[in-house]
Amino acid sequence: MKLFNKVKQISIKQLIKEKENIYQGKQHPIKYMFLPEKNSPYLIVVLSGFNGREALKEDAKFNYIKTLINIKSNKLYIMDEVDNIPTYYYGTKSEPNYLNDSASLIQEIMSQHNIKREHLIIAGSSKGGTGAILIGNALKAGYIIAGAPQYFPLNYLNEINEKARTLIFNNILKHEDDFESVQNDMKEKMLNLDESTKLFLHAGNQDLHYIKHLRPYMSMLTKRKKLYALDLQHYEGHQNLKYKFPVFLTRIIHEIISD
Template sequence: MIKGEAVFNGEREVKYLFQKSNACRSLVVVFSAFGAEGKPPAYNYLRALEGYDCNKLYILDDFGCRASYYLCENRDFYIERSVISLIEQIVRDNDIKRVISCGSSKGGYAAIYYGLKYDFDSVIAGSPQYFLGDYLFNSNSLADVSRFIAGGSDIEDKDFMNEILQDSIRNSRPSPRLYLHVGRGEYHYNHHVKPLIKELNKKGIQYDLDLGDYSDHADVAKHFPEYLKRMISRETGVPYIKLLNEPKSTIKINEKYEFHAHSSDPESTFAWYLYKGGKTIEKRMYTSSNKTIFDFAEPGQYQLKVFVKNADERKVTAKSKIINVKEAPSD
């Protein structure tokens, strides 16, 4: 069990991580994609969202041989019932007012399914599947997953899985706002997202579509995190920030460097912490300037952290990459 992990005892035990905010009444529920083959299931986007001051619930899909899409076993939806019971308990216990589901690929499918079926406020999905049966049946490595969910491997089982999300859309009540991201050259765009959008249009469900400039489905892990952070900022009121013009991983001793931070909120103020070897060595408290200069006078490993807050005292942080400061080579 990893640090902070807990277990919810529903019809089935559900492993999760919950990170509480005392300043926010929004809950971000993060559903996970498939991990690398041969690796155990993992939580997604922990690092991407670590600086956001909002309630975050990461749910593990370790059901079956590899995953269950947070749905069912042999068509018994006890997994779904357990997962939604966990979410509802977190909402009750923490006075949550808004629920946002998110995830990519498998996690994007689950985010849309739960968001529509249980009337969440918004959904942020990266390159989701839509025709689940087609996707699982077309992959030999995922045959065990399809059998776990549907109970078999014939055409009727494939049709059953294809209809799960479709039925959720058709039966949805007043729906959440959907934010969809996918690579414009991806197989998923033509074979999953376009049919999904067609069904959303029939139902009159609002959505935003963001097309990334890539064609490999694996690249969603590179492009989706920044999109996810921007949309979470839009939905929660926490500023979206980004460190600009970071230095190279290695710079020379006594070299000065000016750091810039961008915030989506023009009323933001900025504070800066500098770390060396993991320890805080300098603090610069909140000012309106989004720039600061540090002089690296000694060799070592450094990291910069910027703290940003807006007029409503909503806070977010971002870290630089590790900066290695070294003596200049002698002639």
């Protein structure tokens, strides 16, 4: 089994080496990997969470490649970094330019492969979950699958490593005073859910991200009469999301593409 896992890991590294590309957006170059599936009408877009080494400015990583490797669908993995620093899939200088460039990349892939909006699935967990909702709403995607996203993303940054926090704040914000306006813009964009979009949310009931972020987000969605589905599992700690979300993600995707 260990040998099999090692071979699989090597093959994924080779896959990334062969398939990783750069999209030149209007504001930012975006690293991505597209894996086509000729006979599938669906496109699954996967966004990445934090890698835990942002303070060292290490390269971002694609998430859930192994999780989805056997699913027969077009797949697009998009990184979130400008100069090796995350932007929360939002942007730099207090503008949603990374969001817009990411949306343009997705639209270009959809156009090239005749993907309809109702067959667009955007997924991610934690930061990637926030990004999935932001970009999914911007594109009025058919489906959004988000695991424990942050509804107050800039507040959350105050809880991480100080060096990483400073790097990310300086990347996203043009001025310190833009904190509230940028966070409010992100929150509003997360609430701008089209009635045609099916939103699937997942969290652990003892994960503080569920308590601090997801519950307030769902409350606001309910106030605005927006529909969503919640998969609430019994586990604690945000660190367990990486074990629980893949199970939920694959189940929902199988339900969608086999419908």
